[in-house]
Amino acid sequence: MRRVAILISGGGSNMSTLLDSMGEAGHPARPVLVLSNRPEAGGIARAAGRGVPTAVVDHRPFGGDRAAFEAELQRVLAGHGADIVCLAGFMRVLTPAFVEGWAGRMLNIHPSLLPKYRGLHTHARALEAGDTEHGCTVHEVTPELDDGPVLGQARVPVLPADVPETLAARVLTMEHRLYPAVLRRYAAGDRTPVFLP
Known part of the structure; x- marks a missing residue:
């Protein structure tokens, strides 16, 4: 069973369809985390209401330090045991170093x-x-x-x-x-x- 983290920045309509699908019998994956870079993202409340673990890593306190922001992202993803990441309206451009760490495991x-x-x-x-x-x-x-x-x-x-x-x-x-x-x-x-x- 693959463990999926979904990264969002907004209302999470694609997130919701992924959660619906993973709730079906026989699905080879299950959601372990919905994470947003925006505390106000509507999708966080939607995921929490469905019992899916949520987290926020607000990019703003990091200023322009993308490496520090991504280090915190990685810490949270690892802490939830994610092995596939689905970007679903996540409005941050990720650095090559971060992306390469998820090569073949990020959609x-x-x-x-x-x-x-x-x-x-x-x-x-x-x-x-x-x-x-x-x-x-x-x-x-x-x-x-x-x-x-x-x-x-x-x-x-x-x-x-x-x-x-x-x-x-x-x-x-x-x-x-x-x-x-x-x-x-x-x-x-x-x-x-x-x-x-």
Whole structure:
């Protein structure tokens, strides 16, 4: 049974779908921690309400000392025995040293069809480019931002009337299907990519 920590910065909608999935019979993983870098993150209360251990490592008191912040992250993750980390809206860029310590054991979901649109504002960028489809990607985390082996993708059509908010809402619906499907396979040792229509 793999032990999963989920890192969040906000409301935790993807976190909730991962927790739902791990609660199903026969799942090869279980949640041992939900951690946020923001004390006010709504997802912390949601996780605690479900009986999942939670922690906060606020990045702000560390100033610009990313190494010290990440050392505390690592201490908390180790203290809960995590062996897989799922980034689910965790809005901090992690250093190569931290990422390499979790090589092959850290996943992220990104709201674009990588390698397109690494970074922020993906929905607006897809619309500006005139794309006819958009979507989301789950990938292994590597030191390069929004890079690493693709473990799954889900696609949505871009509609003529779309604005970033409407496109984001449809992509989020697919994120909630894709991330749990990928984690279930990944925790069982299967890294074959999952592709949803």
